[in-house]
Amino acid sequence: MLFRKAILDQIAEGTVTLAFRRWTKPTVKAGGSLRTASGVLSIDAVDGTDAEDISVEDAHRAGFPTREALLAELDARPDGTLYRIAFHWAGDDPRLSLRDDAALGKVDRVAIIERLARFDETADQSWAEPTLRLIASRDGITAAEISERVGMDKLELKARIRKLKELGLTESLDVGYRLSPRGRSFLGET
Structure with a gap:
């Protein structure tokens, strides 16, 4: 579930606590969580709804100035079931x-080595x-460049780089990737 930057800012402030999406099947579930650029969201409820049941207050809680503005955005993607997603900001992204x-100790290093070997x-x-x-080798190197060099499909590689990000070893940039301080330490570059 993606959010625009302006909405992410409002989520972090606590003023946006709802989202509406059209999906063939929900991509989040009640009781789950979602990492976003503004932090981790705790998903409180995911319910099917109808457009006529969306109130002005719902539109405001979803970050829209009017109900009509929210409906216009939803109408731009008319396929799928309409869902009302209630959430709250649960904290910063632990990554x-x-x-x-x-500061990687021996135990941390061994754990990372073992995870990379399993990958x-x-x-x-x-x-x-x-x-x-x-x-x-270079901040901003893209998935296309890396995939060509390691001989792997770009989309498959991107999914795998997310695993490295989960370990705190890499960071996504607007374009490409870079090593995090933890990643540099692991490779002995600090």
């Missing part, structure tokens, strides 16, 4: 503090450390 933690094992190819080293 932010993890990626800034460059390679399940992929039937060595990609994790070579990908980290390519990302280390």
Whole structure:
């Protein structure tokens, strides 16, 4: 579930606590969480609804100035069932503090090495450390450049880089990737 920057700012302020989406099936569920650029959202409810049941207050809680503005955006994507998603901001993305933690002890290092080995094992190819080293070679290196060098489909590679991000080793830029302080420490570049 994606949000515009202006909405993300309002989520962080606590003024936006609803979203409306048309989906063939929901991409979030009640009781789950969603990481966004403004932090982690705790999903309180996901309910099917009808456009005529959306109130002016609902539109405001979804970050829209009017009910009509929200409906116009929903009408731009008319396919699927309309869902009302209630959520609250649950805190900062834990990956932010993890990626800034460059003080890797022996246990941390071994855990990362073991995870990277499992990543390679399940992929039937060595990609994790070579990908980290390519990302280390230049801030802003793109998935297309990396995929060409490691011989992997770009979309598949992007999914795998997200695993490196989960370990706090990489950061996404507006274009491309870079190593985090934790990633630099792991590769011995600090």
